[in-house]
Amino acid sequence: MPASTPDATQISTVAVVGLGKIGLPLAVQYARKGYRVIGCDINRQVVQQLNRGQTHVQEEAELALEIPRLVRTGQLRVTTETAEAVREVDVVVVIVPVLVNVARIVDFQSIDAATAAIGSGLQPGTLVIYETTLPVGTTSSHLRPLMEGGSGLRAERDFYLAYSPERVSSGTIFRDLARYPKIVGGIGPGSTARAGAFYRSVLDAEIITMASTDEAEFVKLIETTYRDVNIALANEFAHYADRHGLDVSSAIRAANTQPYSHIHTPGVGVGGHCIPVYPYFLFANPMEEDEEKEKDDMLMLPRKARAINDAMAEYAVQRIEGVIGSLSHRSVLVLGVAYRGDVRETALTSAYLLQQALILHGADVYVEDPYFSSAELQEQGYTPLPLGHDQRIEAIILQCNHRAFQQFDFGRVPACRVILDGRQALCRERIEALGIHYIAIGDGGDKSGRRVDAGDIGLVEQA
Known part of the structure; x- marks a missing residue:
């Protein structure tokens, strides 16, 4: 021994x-x-x-x-x-x-x-x-x-x-x-x-x-799943705020002044190596036989959280259509394909789900990301914004908050009618001064009362 x-x-x-x-x-x-x-x-x-x-x-x-x-x-x-x-x-x-x-x-x-x-x-x-x-x-x-x-x-x-x-x-x-x-x-x-x-x-x-x-493995799954569930809760609050004309961001900030409240920020989705992946590890047991792996009543909250967060891309597209109508044959620009700001990494990025949702709504989808070349974007299944195509962009979605996007010249897209700030990172006043409609998840601007279920948008296999 x-x-x-x-x-x-x-x-x-x-x-x-x-x-x-x-x-x-x-x-x-x-x-x-x-x-x-x-x-x-x-x-x-x-x-x-x-x-x-x-x-x-x-x-x-x-x-x-x-x-x-x-x-x-x-x-x-x-x-x-x-x-x-x-x-x-x-x-x-x-x-x-x-x-x-x-x-x-x-x-x-x-x-x-x-x-x-x-x-x-x-x-x-x-x-x-x-x-x-x-x-x-x-x-x-x-x-x-x-x-x-x-x-x-x-x-x-x-x-x-x-x-x-x-x-x-x-x-x-x-x-x-x-x-x-x-x-x-x-x-x-x-x-x-x-x-x-x-x-x-x-x-x-x-x-x-x-x-x-086993217990050490459980620790990691708890801490990552907590974040996914917390973000899903914030996204649910954003749905509620949109239906009732409320500002979820200001409400969350005020709620978080109470020391036992730690609500995260809503957005257009959850990406990365960890948060969108590891909740599924809770549903897998390497010791169980295949016939015993049926879904049970345990861990329903993490399952629901995953569905909520994956459905936010579809919800974001519907918010845009609520402002300018159908996106069929309209050009939409997604800013950022990285899974979070200022990293050169696309693991399970929400950009994939946004692109899929936009395509399902008939849009022509283009992307821009300073961390990737045009060739790299094409290899990953995206269409880089062509030179001279700025004039045709009618809607923009900020998918990740690269610092470079703080200096983005929105004046170069004169046909743009709406910008959805998916990470609450842009200056509303600067955008609205250009005559562009600014919207964010949970800003109280959608009173349709509609719900978006995970079934409304399927999974996309990422390169």
Whole structure:
């Protein structure tokens, strides 16, 4: 059985499996704390680029400085051979994505492949930690058997196995690693202690230990689902405000002066890697057989919240039609395809649902985003605004609040009759001074009393 008293000073080498927007900063964080790090990724181009000292992740400014230094000093090296790397290390941190497909089914394919590779190289005494967000029970009931079967070793007897959810945001990862408490749960007390000792050696944040990997997985799903439900509640308040001629924004601001009220901001949808995805993880149990996965009466609020937030794109389009009538054969410009302001990332962005809703209403849809070239927009299924087409735009939707859009020249679209501020980020007075109708979700301007159900707009599979 592995040593019962963990000692982080005995750790010399760490493998990070998955070198994406979170995995690469983690590798740098560990290397900066004095460990030798082997990064593992299946993308050969990424591996070659990193071994040349160049980063493919642009959102974290520190990487451009740290990667060349760490590669040059030998503190960081990168490989596609995960099994070989695992044979050399004391700790393996796994941050391979688990996604939900267009049918809302959790896809374990990538993490299963990574687990198989880890298992084939796993050595006695190694600590394996999953940081990927997972459905409750995945580490203990799905990944553990895969790893034990591939290695011939037993968790908590021959090796340590733990789960610790990532709790960081793109663009602020190093700050978040130092600020947010680290949640850790092991497959048993030895694994929990070993993982806790490791994180104390690489992070300055508080370490919070949970009773099990299941409980640690549950923590991440609770915190992300809370935000989705909160936004859905704000969107419901916006519907109510529109029907009754009220301003939801001023009402929420006043309500939030009470210390127990923390209502979020309504908008045209919820995007990103986390919030629109992880509620579905609550509905998935890797231990259940397919015939047992029928929807039950549990967790109905998160299910409804998902439907409400996905339906906001359709509601936004209906608000525009309430001002200028049918959008059939009219040109509409969507500002921003990123899932949030000032990031170059489109994961599950609301722009897809807005585009789909607009097309269903017969509109000609164009997009503009300063973070993406025209070719990149076309590759993702959008139509960039053609040169000289400004004169034909009759409606604009602000989908994400890039700072650049604060300086957008709305005078260049003389035919525009309405702007829907989907993130409450634009200056109403400046827009109305141009003779353009300004509307926002929940501004009290829609008294039709209509409801938009999730069935009014289907899911769209994103590239």
